[in-house]
Each structure stands twice: as C-alpha cells, then as structure tokens.
Amino acid sequence: MIKVVKKNEASALQANLLRIGSCLAALLAAAMLMSLLGYNPLVVYSEIFKGATGTLYRFQETVNKAIPLVILSLGISVSERMKFSNIGAEGQFYVGALAATFLAFNLPENIPAVVMLPLMMTAAVVAGGLWCLFPAMLKVRFGTSETLVTLMMNYIAIKWVSYLQYGPWKDPKAYGFPKMPKFTENEIIPKVLGIHAGWIIALVLVVLVYLLISKSKLGYEISVLGENEQTAKYVGMNTTKILLIAVLISGGLCGAAGMIQSSAIEKSLTDSMSGGLGFTAIITAWLARLSAPAILVVSFLFAMLLQGSSYLQTALQIPAAAAELLQGIILFFVLASEFFTQYKFVVKKSSKGKGAAV
C-alpha cells in the first residue's frame, strides 16, 4: 500500500535539486512527445529559445508578455502571503480594464495623456481592489470560501465586458461587428525603448511589493497573519483590517495590469484580451514562491515559453495544440516538484496476516 506522507523540512539544497531535476524530467518527457510527433526535440527547444530572444523584435514581444504576468503575479502574491487564495486575478484584471475604458470613452478627448493615463490607472486600481475586497468581506462576515467567490467573480467580470462589447459600448462604425471603439492617442501608454512603458511600471512595482512585504510593518503583519491567524490575534493585530487592506492592494495590482493591457496592447477593451493571464499568473506566483524578485524572473521565463512556442507554431508548423501540450507538460512537472518538496510516497507493509487480506 502506498501512502503520501509529509516530509521533514526539505533543505533548500534538496528542494532546489528537486526543482532542477523536475525541469529536466519535463524537458525529457516533452522531448519524447515531440519525437513521437515526428519533430527533432533539440530543434524544437532551440527554436523556442530563438523564438523568444532571437531578434530584438522577439525579445520585445517576450517582454510584452511578461509585463502583465509580473504585475498579476505580484498582486496574487500579496494576498497569498496571508493565505487568502485570490483566484480572481482574471476578474480584477477585467474590471480594472473596464474602469479605465469607462473613463477613456467618457472623458473629453482633449485631456492630455499625462492627466488621462493616471486617471485611468487610478480608476483601474480602485475597481480591481474593490472587486477583490468584496469576497474578503464575505469571508470576514460569513466565513465564505474566498477561493470560490473570487473564482466565480471572474465570470461576472468577463460577462460584464461581453455585455458591453456586444451591446451598449459596441463601436457603431464597425458594421455590426461586436467590438468597442479604439482608444485615442492620449489614452494609450507610450513606448519607451521600443516597448510600452508598462515595463517600467512593472519593475517599479516589483521593488515596491518587495519593500512592502519584506521591510514594512504591514508586510510583516501580512506574513504573520498568513502563518497563523491565532498568533496574529494574540499579539493584538487587527486581522480584519490587515486582510482588507492587503486584498485591496492585491486586487488593485491586478486591476492595474488590466489597465496597462487594454491601453498599451489592445488599445480598447475586449472580452478575450486576457487569454487566461490571470490564471497563468497564479502559477508563476507560486513557482516564484511568492517572492517579488523571483516573480520577475519566473514571469520572464514563462513569457519566453509562451512567445517561443507561438514562434514554434509558424517556424516548424507545429499545430497550436501541440505547442500548448508542450507547455502543459513542462508546467505539470514543475508543479509536481513543488509537491515533492513537501511530501513523499512511502510503501507500507500490510500489518495484517495473509488471511485478512481479501
């Protein structure tokens, strides 16, 4: 009989070896799949790398993909620090974008970008924060599961965007095609060094979140609350207040990511613009073990995988589904390694005699 048993604390070295091992195992398993499909795995891997960094353009595209991942992961990490499972990053992303778009469509066009963009950003942060605050209040008041409520609120947010896109906010000049009008110049985040300025915001946020968690009193309180709520209460912390402030920050960051994506990339709002980023960011946040600097690295690596495999599709004419399969395998192994840093399988001998075993 095989049992899953919690391990003694794995040393940092052990844990890291395990992670590296699982990455190698992932590459090996994916290589077998590629060979079965008739592709040379070495070519596939080198093409992924080339596709993500081979030219300046591809590098810029990789950064474009990394920006929302970094910011969303940061947002998720703040609430996860206190064991508040925010599965609602996707929804907060959309309401953030929605609030920014509302201002973009309703404020006069002659407002300069230096005023317009901060206004849109503020609206997005507030909207995203409130979207995350609501499940937190339900949790505090009624003890509801934040995992479920934040998850469900994603769909409410997305359906709102769909409703507006197919209805009231539909571009009247689009011949009935369900899309919203484009933003005007003053509503679009400008480029710096060839990439939209969201990369600067992302870097600044990495530093700010790092300082918040590691150096500030609130960050300390969040961590204590996450480790043990009773302890936090015992030492006299106002746990409700800490929780609510932290989820406001968490949702606000996700909302900011939505505003950046809609303004800089989509230049409008659509109900498909996230492409599941809010969920991918949960993975990157966890792989980075909720550490802000690690989030930057992991998100970039993940963006390389995304950009590289989209390149793969055209470079080798690998079907879209196969490229996604590759990503899935790599993720599966890497996530599994996290499990094995904490648990192990043990084979238990049956204690009963032969007669009892039927």
Add this chain to the structure above:
Amino acid sequence: MVKKALALLLAAGMAFATVGCGGSAPAEEAAPAETPAAEASAGIPKEDIKVGFLYVGPIGDEGYSYAHNQGRLQLEEELGVETVYVENVPESADCEKVIRDLIDQGCNVIYATSFGHGEWAYNVAQEFPDVYFGHGTGYLQGDNFSNYMGRVYEARYLAGIAAGMKSAEGKIGYVAAMPIPEVIRGLNAFTLGVRSVNPEATVEVKWTNSWYDPTMEKAAAVELLNNGCDVIAQHCDSTGPQIAAQEKGVFAVGYNAPTYNAAPNAYLTAPLFHWGEFYVSDVQSIIDGTWQSQSYWTGLATGMVSLDELSANCAEGTAEAVDAARQQIIDGSLFVFTGPLKDNTGAERVAEGVQMTDAEMLSMDWLVEGVIGTVG
C-alpha cells in the same frame, strides 16, 4: 495546503481552457478607397515569396478555416511558393502580434482571413509598405492592402432553393454568427432563394456571436428544431447544426466545405468557397510584378464560390431548379437582390425593378421579408 493545491490545479486547468472564437465575415464598402490606391509593384521572385496565413479557427473545423487552408494548399501546389499558417488567431491585439511574428520570420505576403483581423492587419500594413496584404471578407484598402471575398450570397440563394423545396413545414432555421453585413446578406439571399420556390416559407434566425463554437452552434440549432423547423442552414464554422438536424431526423444545409460525411442523413448541400482561385491569381500577380491593390469580389461565374453537389436527400426536381437558377445568375439574367424587396417589418427597401449596388449590399443591415428574427 489541500485547498491551495486544489485551487492551483483548478487554475492550471482554466489557464489552458481555450476561448472559443470564430471565423468568417463580410466584405464592405468598396466605394471610397478603391480607385487611386492601385499602384503596380516591382514584384517578388517566386523563390523569395513566403506567404503567411492567419486562420480564426483550427484547420480541422470542417468549415471556414478548412476552406482557406485548402486554398493555401492549392497555392503551394500550383505556384510552388512557400507558405506558413497560424491557427486560432483571435480578432484582438493578438492578431497584430501574429502578423508581426510572421513578418519577423520572413513572410512578405500576408492573408488575414477573418473579418475581425482587418483593422489589426491594416495597422501593420502601414508600417511594412513592402509586404503585400490581403484581408478576407473585409472592406479596408490601402497601397499594399487588398480585400477579397466571394459573392457567396449567389451560392446561398441556390442553397435556399434546395432548402425551400425540401421543407415540408415551410419552417427553416438559420444559425448565424455575427450580425455584420456579410452574414445578413447571406441570410437574406438564402431566404430569397427559399421563397422563390416556397413562397410562404419562413427562415428563423438565431445568432451565436461567435464564428466557431461547436457547442453553441449545435444548441442554437436544437432550439430552432424545437420550434418546428425541418431544415437547418448555417453561417458559422462547425458542423454542429448539421449533426443536430441529423439527430432530429431532419435536414441541413452546410457552409464553407463539403461536409456530407458529418451528417449523411441530413446533409442537402452547402455553399462553398474556393479561396485558392484568389490566392493563386493574387500571388501570381506579385510574381509578375503586376499586383494592384483591389477589392476582389467574384462569385459563381469565376468559380470563387459554388454550391456543393446535391445529396440524395434533396427533394425531387431540386437539381433542375438549382441548375436553372445558377445559369441565370451566371449569365446575368437573375440578380439576387432585385426589387421589389421588403424588410421583415413590411417596409419597402428596394423598389420594383431596381438592383442593389455593391455598396448597398456591403452595408446591408436589414432582414428581408420571410426572416423571423432581428439583427443581433
């Protein structure tokens, strides 16, 4: 921990769930940009040409993207040029990225095949004046940017004849994607075809707001069947409506590609595209250095569209009626949108004897008499 692991698992699952997004679309307003943009190009030698195709769905959709891919294969076979394609390209900013990726990888001819790709492709085209662009079903035009479409409404009129002759109840259902002029035009042409042989018949429309969504398309068809329809037609990219018809023991008209095998007991026929006709001539003109920006819109006469072979499920006499109408359309004696035409609120839209112009057809936003439903 368990909760976290669960959540993570859930999240990972969702991350890979794809967003159904769909496929074909209209042509538009040929009028304003049409003439002066035409500018002969220097051309590209055949061996240096690399053509990139953007499909809105998977090539295995048995519909719109499949039909474009057939065109791509024809292009490879007839001209021997290099081609690449990307499936599932959304009609959002991702589309612009895919085009830039393709150009980055050396493509110098780009065909964006879905209506919603248009603006994104147009933006990129202005940045890359040396790359040739074609936008399927669109209306935008520029120095290096053509649009192309088939007059599939002609084939839809013929399909309407087959459906009208088959429907005993005189109630036909129509699963439609987006309420844009192309789809409305097709629905109207189909209805006119139906009523040319079955004057009291109605065509009830349901919108899916997606080009390719097998589940929703089938569900819409089931709803129509439950309302008593005994023939289902479609302007969407999956075979879901045809399968629904077969399950109910009634009949269906497909779209884009011959899909008899998907529902052999239900399938009557389907309006088909032959995109290769355009792709071959367009790329040939690039090789020859005679390429000009254009609004390409041809129909039955050039072979750009056709009606699939009629199946044995069709009513007796269908072949004769369809052949006669096809001949008249090709020789010009029958024009689908000729007055008097009323919309389905009873208001007159086209006066007796008047033919609609291309510009009017390309911006059609009303439903002809006989259609049950509204735009959108």
